Amino acid sequence: MNKNIIAKSALIDENVIIGKNVKIGENTVIRAGSIIGDNVDISDGTYIDFNVIIRDNVTIGINSFIGARAILGEYLADFTVKREIAPHMLSIGDNSVIRSDTIIYGDSIIGDYFQTGHRVTIRENSQIGSHVRIGTLSDIQGHCEIGNYVNMHSNVHIGHKSTIKDYVWIFPYVVLTNDPNPPSENLFGVTVEEFAVIATGTVILPGMVIGKESLVGAGAVVTRNVLPERVVVGNPAKDIGSTDRIRDKETGKQVYPWKYSFDRGMPWEGIGYETWKEMDEEGKHSILG
């Protein structure tokens, strides 16, 4: 039985295929060529661009943007290999921007204010917090946890079993590996602690812990744990000192901890980390502001 509930204010182009038990909210737009599966819930104010594929059991929060040719709720191996149909839920939060050609599998939960670049791939069993941004071509292999306010730039590869905590920055062409004895079945994910920064082109070996507020320099190959507030560089990476020694070459000012000098997109934007932290401790707002 088909129980679709489609708001009268929704604008749906011709040549859109819509499945069963679909809810489409107020002021949504669905452009031509899109295909919507069964049990899909598209919330108010969301814009679905041309040729998007939304498979079964996908929920999208309000005021989101789904770019052309995104695939949401992509098939897992049970269907592609065995042609079995099993339900896999995908939930994407409010105010998200999924740019064109992004593929997100079923069996994942993603928070509000999520943004992707183009051609991002996110596999099953990914738990992603709020205010996370993942750049063009990045490849999240699934079975991983990503916190809040995490920023990944282009072409980042996050192996199975990785854990990335809040306020982490990962720059282009970084790989978090997981297999200490390749090929093997015993995978050990990398853990990246709060406020850590991993610069461009680094490889993190399996099971490593990248400490809180630490900095991994560009091109490093990290073969040992990185201690909190330390800088490592090189292949293999060596600890070259404390982050508090780094100065901006232009201004001479101390750069790290970066939370005191950078606020764009952060919950302390416009008020500074210290003021925000005081407010937070007084319970005046939540971490997800």
Added chain:
Amino acid sequence: MNKNIIAKSALIDENVIIGKNVKIGENTVIRAGSIIGDNVDISDGTYIDFNVIIRDNVTIGINSFIGARAILGEYLADFTVKREIAPHMLSIGDNSVIRSDTIIYGDSIIGDYFQTGHRVTIRENSQIGSHVRIGTLSDIQGHCEIGNYVNMHSNVHIGHKSTIKDYVWIFPYVVLTNDPNPPSENLFGVTVEEFAVIATGTVILPGMVIGKESLVGAGAVVTRNVLPERVVVGNPAKDIGSTDRIRDKETGKQVYPWKYSFDRGMPWEGIGYETWKEMDEEGKHSILG
């Protein structure tokens, strides 16, 4: 003259374009928006997902899965640059899984049980054996030979003229180069011998031979041949010993040759390499199991 032969048990959605001299086998499925060219042969039990483009002269084996928006038989430069139409054949074997957004050119032959991740690109004149898996974003530049039971993880780049033999493992962000004097016209491909393992983020310089059962450590830049059963690491890569010295940190067991400890997806799965090898020598099964 159109001589299409379409099985009655085939399920073909509306809004599918089908060319001339097309064979579509029993129990095939072709979803909406797909475009099938001339002289295409889709074997029994194959599933073609939404918006796939299959150009002319493509053959797909039985029970295969072609993911959404794959392009099979992609145009070569004769068409894109000169707009000339010449036949280029593409053959993909039985039981293959081509995941969404993969592009495979004409003029290639691929064996059975082939699997790709998403957004894989495979150019012309690629000879690929059976039971090969190529991960998301990998870029096979063509004019190369890839054996059987080869596993490439995400974002691997295989330059022209590469030769990869059976049972090789290549991990993410590995590049096999080919031009010793860039830019030049004299390309020398890399050869990777049987059972070799190339770990994440390594660059192999032109013409290098990666020896049988060897291990290239993560982040290596390989400027000399790697001898059989040796481990190399670093930039530039240095030989640090025999693979037989490597122990699993958890179990203390010897890790390499990996064929004795790992069997998932291998022809010796469930019976062990030694038993399988004995059977093989007695002629009880073929290498392609």
Added chain:
Amino acid sequence: MNKNIIAKSALIDENVIIGKNVKIGENTVIRAGSIIGDNVDISDGTYIDFNVIIRDNVTIGINSFIGARAILGEYLADFTVKREIAPHMLSIGDNSVIRSDTIIYGDSIIGDYFQTGHRVTIRENSQIGSHVRIGTLSDIQGHCEIGNYVNMHSNVHIGHKSTIKDYVWIFPYVVLTNDPNPPSENLFGVTVEEFAVIATGTVILPGMVIGKESLVGAGAVVTRNVLPERVVVGNPAKDIGSTDRIRDKETGKQVYPWKYSFDRGMPWEGIGYETWKEMDEEGKHSILG
């Protein structure tokens, strides 16, 4: 008011959506499933393959090829994030080949004889000269200048504020970074001078200048400026001598400056650099010949 001007010799498949104020030139082809926005100008002899999306305000020169599922004039953040519609122009020159799945944003100008591989992403405010080739998966982040006869191979990442001058070669998995104190707001782009060659898998740190005719070896991490006609290798990269010392291992001949030994696709093709240069100085042809 719709003032479309469509040449009678244009071949437009069924199931093509065409906007307002569109010009479609003589002998153009537009295949099924393509979507053409408003104020689009497609010049004579251009071929638009299946399922291409051309958004508003895009101009394409004569005899070009736009591969399947390319997106031209892709939305900027004003639309994806704020849902505001502002005009952004994209101009692509004559005789261009844009391969399938390429995405090019609005607010860019690209010269003649442009070629991309597959899945190339080019963001807003990119100024790109003529005879430029950008390989599969490359990611041009925008706000950058790229000269004439520049060749980028697969999976090259060009950060904001980069400047790449004429006749530069960049090989796979090279990243040009821009943030010396990540994360920060003060970006310093890399400058690559004429005839420089950057080999596979290198990372160039923010603000570096890669000198004229220099060679950056594979896998380098460049933390200092590279002087003209010098070779650097390693992590961190070290100057190991002048490029004029490099000999071809097969022929024994001097390799660099490469302009004397390599001419494919260069304006001196078939006549040699010196003859061409003399002709150029006599004003017999322009640099864009």
